[in-house]
Amino acid sequence: MPENPQSIIALAPNITELIYTLGEEHRLAGVAQQSDYPVAAKSLPTIGAYIHPDIEKIVALKPDLCIAINDGNPRDIITRLESLGIPVYVINPLDLDGIMRSLLEIGKLLGAGRKAELAADGMRARIERVRLFAARTTSRPKVLFQIGNNPLVSVGSGTFAHELIIAAGGENISSGSAAYPRLTREQVLVLQPDVIIITSMTKGENFDRARTEWNQWPSLPAVSNGRVYVVDSDLFDRPSVRLVDALELLVRIIHPELFHTD
């Protein structure tokens, strides 16, 4: 790995976000497609989708370091880049702790160790604050976290969304070993969720329709209490610092009773 990389390529949008968090975006030579946060990242040269990066575009930008993510980037791209003499560092954040660890690892690579520690400490403090809030009550509302409409897909253990639901003081009704289990409406009716959260994977229209579809089932506590919400999928799906924003949003959705004084 190079000492002081000046020409970095972020092979996934979340890596772009992490580098901006560290304030080291001046080192970025290129980013994966869909690197849309912060807005400034949109003007950087792109090297293709993270699931199918364009090796010619990467090489043409003459990087001295590429940062890849284990779950997402194809392994072959990493081996080919290394065989062409371009060092690749692979992060593997599987949970909130993993994201903080990735932040520290990237910080060390970029000579921004101190900034990384500050950022990670900040994340940890905000997460702790949410956990303390959630600990004030013993109620654990049942949450259906919906990421797909036809078929109805939810999240299981091992996903970021599941970890956030638990940390925000909720109970994930589809917490099984399958990461993205498919549910039938019948199963949801039996499980009786108190809160339904729908992510806008394809922004806008589609998921407002999903919300109105739930209104046909007033026997669900979530529907009769008007607790069906649509949230931005990018906030919940990318292993970046914004997951903590997602967590803070979740605790307000799941435990509004703790915030009525704010």
Place this chain on the structure above:
Amino acid sequence: MRIASLVSRIFLVCTPLALILVIAAVLGLFLGTTYQSIADVLSAIVTKGRVDSTLATIVWRIRMPRVVLAILTGASLSLGGLVLQALLRNPLAEPYILGISGGSAVGAIAGMLLGFSQLQGVAFFSFAGSMAALLLILAITSGGMVMKKDSLILAGVMVNAFCGSIIIFLISLTQDRRVLNILFWLMGDLSMSSQTQVMVLAVLLIPCTVIIFLFAQPMNLLLMGEEMAGNMGLNVRRTSLVLLMTSSLMVSLTVCCTGLLGFVGLVTPHLLRLLLGPDHRVLVPACIFGGGAYLVFCDLLARILPAQGEMPVGVITAMIGAPLFMFLLWRSKR
């Protein structure tokens, strides 16, 4: 037909095709997803990268293996289609018909789910899968003096269908982003090419093309029907086996590197047959040059047409090939 006139006919057909192939290959080296001027690329080639090593890397280690892979794949798939259309005497025959698409896909997906990367494990599993499917089909349908072509086709369709269901099952099990890698493999992808890989592939494939060329006249005889061919002194069973195994080997080798590139193997033999007639001694070299050139062109378009990223090559081969074929078919009927 006299040897001299045959040779001159082959030469007349292959020279323009070879020229087209060379033009396609050169364009494939000069054009890509990043833009450089012609002068820059020329100087990178001439100075062997001493002045601009990045451009030399792009041309020689990224674009060149990809162009060579396209040539080898286009040639193999076209030859595979040609051989199977002759052997099975069925115009719908294409190189994957005898279980190769199903078997190779199941193998490749299994390799991916087990965590192997394309160039090492997945290619091996894919090759093993397609060979296993082929041997299964041969084992079931063999027996007797000749190979029953209808049994072969049916067995192939059944194996492909069964494998298809396994593929869908495996995809449904895949919870993470590897499902997208699987999709790319199933659509066909020439981007996973390296210098060593194409060299090994060329060494294995060139003898196979020679074998098929040597069996070109027997293929002509087979078209007359197995009984007639046998009466003319052809050992039909041995010919069929050699052709089948050689072409399947070629197709399996390319599929394990590129995934399932559809349409090329079906349409190129038909296109060339419409233009050049049914003599396999001319069609075999024509398929090699023509098939190779066609895929190089289609891959080039797939790389440079989209503003972002690249299109699957299979989309271009079908979008260009199908109308072209319909046009030639219409013209030939008048």
